[in-house]
Amino acid sequence: MGIQTQLNRFREMLAPILDTNAFYQQKLTEAGIKHPNDVQTLTDYQQLPFTTKAELSADQVSHPPYGTNLTFPVEQYTCLHRTSGTTGAPLRWLDTAESWDWWGKCWGEVYRGAGVTSADRLMIAFSFGPFIGFWGAYHGAQQIGALIIPNGGMTSEQRIRTILSNDITVLVATPTYTLRLVEVAEQNSINLSEASSVRVTIHAGEPGASLPAMKQRIETGWGARAYDHTGATEVGAWGFMCELQAGIHLNEDEFICEILDPETDTPADAGELVITNLGRVGMPVIRYRTGDYVKLKAGTCECGRESRVLDGGVIGRLDDALIIRGLNVYPAMLENIILKFPDVQEFAGLAYRTGTLDELDIRIESTNPNPEATATAVTAAIRDVLGLRVTVKTVPLGTLPRYELKSRRFTDERTSHPKT
Numbered sequence: 001m002g003i004q005t006q007l008n009r010f011r012e013m014l015a016p017i018l019d020t021n022a023f024y025q026q027k028l029t030e031a032g033i034k035h036p037n038d039v040q041t042l043t044d045y046q047q048l049p050f051t052t053k054a055e056l057s058a059d060q061v062s063h064p065p066y067g068t069n070l071t072f073p074v075e076q077y078t079c080l081h082r083t084s085g086t087t088g089a090p091l092r093w094l095d096t097a098e099s100w101d102w103w104g105k106c107w108g109e110v111y112r113g114a115g116v117t118s119a120d121r122l123m124i125a126f127s128f129g130p131f132i133g134f135w136g137a138y139h140g141a142q143q144i145g146a147l148i149i150p151n152g153g154m155t156s157e158q159r160i161r162t163i164l165s166n167d168i169t170v171l172v173a174t175p176t177y178t179l180r181l182v183e184v185a186e187q188n189s190i191n192l193s194e195a196s197s198v199r200v201t202i203h204a205g206e207p208g209a210s211l212p213a214m215k216q217r218i219e220t221g222w223g224a225r226a227y228d229h230t231g232a233t234e235v236g237a238w239g240f241m242c243e244l245q246a247g248i249h250l251n252e253d254e255f256i257c258e259i260l261d262p263e264t265d266t267p268a269d270a271g272e273l274v275i276t277n278l279g280r281v282g283m284p285v286i287r288y289r290t291g292d293y294v295k296l297k298a299g300t301c302e303c304g305r306e307s308r309v310l311d312g313g314v315i316g317r318l319d320d321a322l323i324i325r326g327l328n329v330y331p332a333m334l335e336n337i338i339l340k341f342p343d344v345q346e347f348a349g350l351a352y353r354t355g356t357l358d359e360l361d362i363r364i365e366s367t368n369p370n371p372e373a374t375a376t377a378v379t380a381a382i383r384d385v386l387g388l389r390v391t392v393k394t395v396p397l398g399t400l401p402r403y404e405l406k407s408r409r410f411t412d413e414r415t416s417h418p419k420t
Contacts, residue, residue, distance in 0.1 A: 001253045003042050009278045010045070010256065011036040016071050016281055023059055023069035024286060027051070045256070050265075050274065051288045056234065057089050066092055071282050081132040083233045084406055093132070093233050094283050100139065102254070102279030103132075106237035107140025109251055113240040114200050114227040116170050118145030123163055125173040125181070126205075128152035132233045133204045137172045140237075146170070156184040160192070167197040175208025175218060175226075176407040182221035183345065183402075193223030201226045205406045207332040209241065210248065210313030213339035228313050230292075234285055236277045239310065247297045247309040254278050257308070258287075259296055262318060270295040272318060291318050293330070322351050322412060324358045327388055331410045334362070337381050343368040344378070346400040349410040358414070360390045365397050 014036040017024050031049050032038070039045055060067035066074070077094040084090065095103065116122075122141050126134035141148050149166050151159050160181060163171070171178065178201055185192045192198070201224050203209045209218065209228035218226040230239035230248055238255045239248040250257045256276040261268040273292045277285060297311040316330025323329075331349070338347050345365040352359055362382075366374040371394040379392045401408075 003256075006252070006256050006278065007039065007042070007045060010276065011039060013278065013281045013284065014039065017284060021069060021071040021284075023067065024284070027286075046258075048287050051285050053091070053234070053289075053291070056091055056285075060092060061089070066094060069283055070094065071284070072096065077282060079135070080130070081135065081233055082130040084131065091234055095280070096282040099280040099282050101143075103136050103236060104139035104143045105279070106231070106251060106254055107136050108143050109253075110137075110202060110227075110229045110237060110240040111140055111144050111146070113242045113249065114170075114202055114225075115243055116141075116144065116146060116200060116202075120169045120200075121147045121149060121166060122170045122172060123149050123151055123159065123166075123168045125151060125159055125171060125177060133231075136231070136237055137202075137204070156181055157188060160185050160188070160190065163192075163196055163198065164190075169197050170200045170202065171198050171222070171224075172202045172204070174205040174403065174406060175203045175211075175214050176206065176403045178203065178208075178218050178226075179214075179221060180402050182218075192221060196222065198222050198224045200224055202229055203227065204229045204231065207314055207316070207335070209245075211332055211336045211339070213336045217339055217342075230314055232290060235275050235288060235290065236280060238275055238277075239313070241313075242301060242303040242305060244301060244303050246301055246303075247311050248313040249301065249305055249307045249309055252307045259294060262293075273314075292316075293318050293321075320410075322349075322360065322410065324351060324360050324388060324390075327386065329360075329386060329388060333386060334382065335409070337385055338362070338364065338378055340381070341366075341374055341378060343371075343374055345397060346402070347409060348400050350413065351410070352413040360388070362390055362392045363395045363400065364392060365400055366394055367397070 027049050076096055078097045079095040079100050081093050082090045124134055124137045151162055182192055201218055201222055209215045209226040215226045227241040228248060231237035238251050242249055258274040259268055259271050260274055261271045273290045273294045275288050275290055292314045293316050294310045294314055297309040300306060301309050316332050321328045321330055338344055343366045345367060347362060347364045349360060349362045368374045375392040375394050382388055382390050
């Protein structure tokens with residue numbers, strides 16, 4: 001979709017927003033936007049104020065429970081979801097029936113990119129709670145006509161038995177939990193790559209299928225193709241991986257996407273992703289700073305889609321960067337190095353300060369009979385790839401926590417919240 005078509009859709013949604021949405025009425029009026037026709041060109045659009053998560057959170061604190069970013073009376077909304085709260089107070093987000101169908105449509109692109117059809121049988125292995133990933137994936141699967149097998153409240157072992165007994169062909173889960181299922185299956189002498197019918201795994205909630213080492217682990221463990229997906233509760237399902245798996249496609253039919261240098265706020269090939277959704281009039285975000293650090297891939301994808309592609313998906317969260325002795329290190333960079341060692345079962349990192357020095361300790365579980373050898377090799381690999389000196393320690397198998405939703409493998413004791 002070209003920018004003029006995007007702007008036409010934006011103006012259509014802007015009319016009711018300017019009429020009745022108190023949050024954006026104030027923001028846009030202060031910026032000189034009083035009528036949808038005030039935004040005619042890309043230059044006009046780029047003059048609109050940014051929206052930040054901190055603003056939205058403050059608005060909901062000041063005007064509980066949902067804030068003032070509502071275009072319609074509360075009675076017109078049918079769905080409530082909530083952000084995870086890993087980078088601040090959780091946001092409550094409302095959808096109308098129309099915007100919820102739009103969510104399903106966006107997830108339909110995720111499924112189509114991975115080759116999922118009505119002939120497939122899905123397990124969506126997220127918890128049955130306010131996390132929008134489960135509900136969006138569920139609604140999108142309903143729209144494409146796939147069979148969805150319920151699994152809420154099950155243990156990992158029960159889910160594995162359900163996958164096998166129902167010939168599940170598509171698994172939707174965080175990458176971490178996908179590998180946890182492989183681990184539990186192995187503990188029960190089950191080789192999922194041979195025993196299951198799963199041919200596609202789709203991942204959300206954390207970097208996964210875009211990390212080569214994680215992707216290879218998942219595909220080896222399941223004998224399936226692993227696909228990445230990107231989105232956020234307050235934004236929508238904005239990105240998907242196509243059958244060529246050469247990066248993350250921006251869903252530019254449903255979102256206006258900018259990549260801006262976080263220091264200058266000018267267009268760049270690598271920087272912060274800023275998004276406006278085009279199908280969520282009831283509770284929109286306009287020029288929303290996602291905090292996601294991304295990098296554009298040159299050219300268009302050979303799959304034939306004209307949408308722009310991100311190289312490596314979401315590289316990291318700008319607020320998750322671990323600054324160690326002057327180096328900006330994203331957790332995903334470390335994960336990609338560590339997971340290249342097949343005997344590493346799980347790991348965790350801790351950043352802290354000794355005097356004036358920043359330190360990073362990493363703990364690993366290893367199946368190597370000589371785990372210290374793996375620790376030494378991981379230390380060397382991180383030093384060689386990132387130029388970073390870390391301390392890698394081994395711990396007994398089963399010591400480190402396992403995760404069903406977003407993993408929290410890295411903690412920064414120099415700040416007040418965990419890095420995710």
